[in-house]
Amino acid sequence: MASIFVVSAERFIPLFPRLACQGVLLGCHPCFRLNMFSKGTKRKFSDGDEEISDESLVGARVASSYSLQRQSLLDMSLIKLQLCHMLVEPNLCRSVLIANTVRQIQEEMTHDGSWHMVAEAFCSAGQSPSERLVATEVLCRSREQDAEPKLFSVISYEGCREEEVVADETLCSVSVSDTVSNVCLAGRIGQCWEKSELSGVERDEEALEDSRLGSGEDEEIDTKDRASTESPKTIGQVFGTFEIKNGSPGPDSALEELFSDVDTSYYDLDTMLTGMQSAPKMGPYDILDSLAPSHSSPSIVSTPNCRSDLNELDHIMEIIVGS
């Protein structure tokens, strides 16, 4: 119950000398970043399967574990930002802090050369990290192959907006089937990420296979013209690194797209952060509805290279997205 508790504090002060030095706080063991995540998050570690034959793999595992954790933190942050649209104006301080965390992660991923990890992912197809990270139930993931595609969900926000054609059938078919089996209410949001993963995978595969930079043959969602701002933003760097096809979107376009409403006339962070929307408030489940493909098929058709492999997959994707 809510209550006011008024006490006389006089007696507290003489107590101080009688306290043992240990008092309240014992030394905190140095927490490097892995430990930071090692408690409290819902995760499954399945160490049993993998045999570590190569010592270098251990290092790679540690690194990939860290990147998994970082990825899950990023996903969690983005979800938090998305769910900000409530009846009451969202807490600006909280939104700014979360947004800064997102920027920090993406900056680090750029500098870390996540690109390198991505390349690795495709080169060593058989590698499946034993450590798995399921950050929150919302994401509803339980597949091991998520490790690599997860890295893409960061950068391919556009995928959330439209139905995406998928490139790698092997990768995606597994994902798709698992998604279907893991459907739950909250998991619908996870499907949004699902699509973005797949689209990201597709893009990257294209870049790898075709060795083309910004081929420009597909026009992704970039239905709006973004004037790039001069100050180099980390999001822009990430985009530049992965050479996303849709030219050079504005440095913050990914972040903005995520933040902005379905109503494509609102793009800036201001809109999100101040909760100013002309559209009626969206609940968390409305987000998914808004993600249903609202764009015409030309954007989907725009990846001719992959089309031939994807008819079946495309069909499944349509079912999931629920068009």
Place this chain on the structure above:
Amino acid sequence: MGEDSESPKINHSFLRDYVTEADVISTVEFNQTGDLLATGDKGGRVVIFQRETESKGESEELGESGEYNVYSTFQSHEPDFDYLKSLEIEEKINKIRWLPQQNAAHFLLSTNDKTIKLWKVSERDKRPEGYNLKDEEGRIKDISTVTSLRVPVLKPTDLMVEVRPRRIFANGHTYHVNSISVNSDGETYLSADDLRINMWHLDITDRSFNIVDIKPANMEDLTEVITAAEFHPHHCQLFVYSSSKGTLRLCDMRESALCDKHSKIFEEPEDPGNRSFFSEIISSVSDVKFSHSGRYLLTRDYLTVKVWDLNMEKGPVETYQVHEYLRSKLCSLYENDCIFDKFECVWNSTDSVIMTGAYNSFFRMFDRETGRGVTLEAWRENSKPRAVLRTRRVYTGGRRRRGDVGVDSLDFTKKILHMAWHPAENIIAIATCNRVMQ
């Protein structure tokens, strides 16, 4: 448990049997003499408690003081709706500040997210009786029945406390007001929201003066917000504001009209050993308070309280760990949003002890002279008046004592966010609130 006697002094008989979310207390404040204690809650109500003066000699010997009983209750703010943005405006009282008393009436400022109100609290214990033309109930008398004239006299009646809104300072803020602070000049006060700080004159409601504006031209560039602000207790031109990046800025209004450029900035360099993705979030300052002397600043961030000397900008002079055992839990605290909790901190009357809240109904006190800290629990269940508050310990390793609480069994819904310390005596007011389903 009997050697010391602490006591919860509130008479709660007025509370209803059921408690709702609207009853959650959101702010606590003593007035300048400590005789009155105001609390604001989520439902927009303000409850004022008054200290009963005990004239009995024996209570003085024990060193105890009078109880606080309900003095007045009034609805300060109502839920509102911003039609332009299609957003609700909460009626939750964010802050209450008393004005220095100038006459028999008391004045306080209360604010929700958008609107600040000045309330006059006055007592009435007399009323005129013996009117010639009206009878006791106020009905007009028949002239023919009046046979003689008399002078109305004031007769004592039961004490009535009247609370009236005297000023309403509206439409000054686009963002959520987080702090108000009355100036030592007695005429002005400041109100701070996430991006701006305004200065108002207590008598003027249709204008306010913007003294700090950190809103970037492009909102996408926004990375820092204002979290708290306060005027200096003695120098009417100085005020301080804290940010979500852990910086404090001292501003002098004599330097320029718009104090975007600070006079001093207090910032502690980041400890590279403790760096993580949460470093910035936990460095965000949730509360800032000047010491009574005006020489020091007290700040609270997520894991520590720090004392700063106004003369030294490069770092705090004292740092106290509030709950360092949570450092390894930051990820899950981020997940459940607890990492964004805003704890308040307070000085005692002599600036020798500082206090702040924590989780599990614990709160912490630090003696600045010895540097020692103690954990205490605020609980009302079965607490007799003048019962001792238990010293608690959170078990983080080593030998476990009976009564120690493990870190994993801390209840993060029981958080002590709001508190106040009597300006002269060692009496503290702590708001405890559990989440209760209606």
